[in-house]
Amino acid sequence: MNKSFVNKFTILISILIGIAVFFSWFVNGDDDQWNGYEYVWGREDNVHLSKDGLTIVKSTIINIDISDNFIVGLRLPAKNVTCDGGAGSNIMLVNNEEYFILNSSTGVLHEFKDRVEFEKKLSSFEIKEKISLDYSRFKVVWDRYSNYYDDNKKYYSGCNDAERGQP
Numbered sequence: 001m002n003k004s005f006v007n008k009f010t011i012l013i014s015i016l017i018g019i020a021v022f023f024s025w026f027v028n029g030d031d032d033q034w035n036g037y038e039y040v041w042g043r044e045d046n047v048h049l050s051k052d053g054l055t056i057v058k059s060t061i062i063n064i065d066i067s068d069n070f071i072v073g074l075r076l077p078a079k080n081v082t083c084d085g086g087a088g089s090n091i092m093l094v095n096n097e098e099y100f101i102l103n104s105s106t107g108v109l110h111e112f113k114d115r116v117e118f119e120k121k122l123s124s125f126e127i128k129e130k131i132s133l134d135y136s137r138f139k140v141v142w143d144r145y146s147n148y149y150d151d152n153k154k155y156y157s158g159c160n161d162a163e164r165g166q167p
Contacts, residue, residue, distance in 0.1 A: 045091060065132055
């Protein structure tokens with residue numbers, strides 16, 4: 001084997017290990033604040049929080065921050081759909097802006113559909129100034145997925161809401 005190839009391969013593996021360690025540290029952050037909650041990234045449109053195998057905050061979380069044992073985030077809800085006459089299944093995002101605050105110490109989850117109410121609750125917990133969320137993610141993520149759905153209309157037009165059996 002070529003020595004140059006081995007050196008490049010070794011450097012690549014080292015970089016990948018470094019990225020994996022950083023990502024693990026970044027996602028897990030301060031384990032004391034997470035209190036057993038896990039940030040589960042199945043795929044980009046299927047991100048949720050779980051604890052002890054149970055989903056606590058449903059998909060899809062599009063931005064998240066943590067402060068003072070509060071896990072705070074933005075989400076676009078995902079719905080389960082059946083496609084191809086029931087032969088296939090998938091999830092589709094819904095363009096409804098939602099917000100959540102999870103007290104990781106007590107397990108109390110607050111969910112909001114209104115940004116003003118969400119920010120009032122952040123203020124009442126005295127964490128509003130400590131939290132940094134990127135609200136532009138709502139538009140960025142929705143635009144990307146709605147374009148994907150449009151580009152794949154033939155497939156997605158035949159999908160039905162799995163819970164209701166309707167498109």
